[in-house]
Amino acid sequence: MTQNNQLIKVGFLYPGYAAEDDYPLLGQMVSPKVDVKLIHTKFNEDAHTVEALSEMGSPQRIKEGTKALVGTGIQSVLWTSTSASFVLGLEGIKKQIATLEASLQVPASTTALAFIRAAKTIGAKRVAIAATYPEDIALLFKTFLESFDIEVLQYSSKGIITAAEVGTLQKEEVLRFAVDNDCPGADAVFIPDTALHSAAWIEELEQLLQKPVLTANQVSFWEALRLTGQFTPQKRLGTLFKKSCS
Known part of the structure; x- marks a missing residue:
């Protein structure tokens, strides 16, 4: 997973603090290693409710988060909250992706869609x-x-x-x-x-x-690599990572 001998760089917008350390760990578990840029986004309430999750995953919150990734050289970006994506429905997910791509000019996706593609x-x-x-x-x-x-x-x-x-x-x-x-x-x-x-x-x-x-964190990382077009099968991260990406 290299391009002109340059380390792949992928970006993740992650709301709050919980299991975000999975992402740099995943970056170290693949070969060659991947440079992970992770940004914590803000929200009004840490709660698994439709109202809180809809605010957390709003285009405004996502756009705020992208500012810290501008100029970092990332080759793809993921919105990494499954629930603060699927609660908005497919049209809401499309708006999230459009916001990411317009702000950062790289391929983008969400964890919710990553589950569909991984399946x-x-x-x-x-x-x-x-x-x-x-x-x-x-x-x-x-x-x-x-x-x-x-x-x-x-x-x-x-x-x-x-x-x-x-x-x-x-x-x-x-x-x-x-x-x-x-x-x-x-x-x-x-x-x-x-x-x-x-x-x-x-x-x-x-x-x-x-x-x-x-x-969720596994499919998010996989999706970010897939979007760079430089994914190669790996041995340490389950069945998904052993498959070739189309």
Whole structure:
């Protein structure tokens, strides 16, 4: 993943503080390493509610965040909040991407769309969702996936309101949560919250479940690399990273 022997640089806008350390870790886990530029964006309230998430993911907040990435040499950029994207629907996501691309003049995407593209890449048509969100937000993610013809066999709700609390969950709890919310007919398990740490445990998750696992920070990083046009298959980050990108 190099261009003229230059390190790939990718940008991420990340609301608040929770599991943002996954991104520089992911940059170190691939070969060759990737330069990660991560900017924390502002919002009015840390809450998994439609109102709070809609404000968090508004074009105004995204545009504010892009200012710190201007001139950094990034080759792609991601809005990395799954829920502060899918709650806005596809038209809202298109506005988020348009805001990113107009501000930074590089290819852009969101974590929500990254899940859709990643699912297609690994051939996941029937999935289980292990969501840390409250029930209504988990249901909205289910509906979002179904709008792209992904069948959701089972979905869970851990009922956590704030991203900050999700970020405190430790390895054993994350592994157990994934195992408890798998189901036999699912092609893959989706873990959609970017506030949840997962980067260091993806291979272990897949070994436990014996199937692909897609986590929010994993698919965000993959999508950023895919958009640069310089992705090459990797060994340490699960089934998704072993596949060639089209």
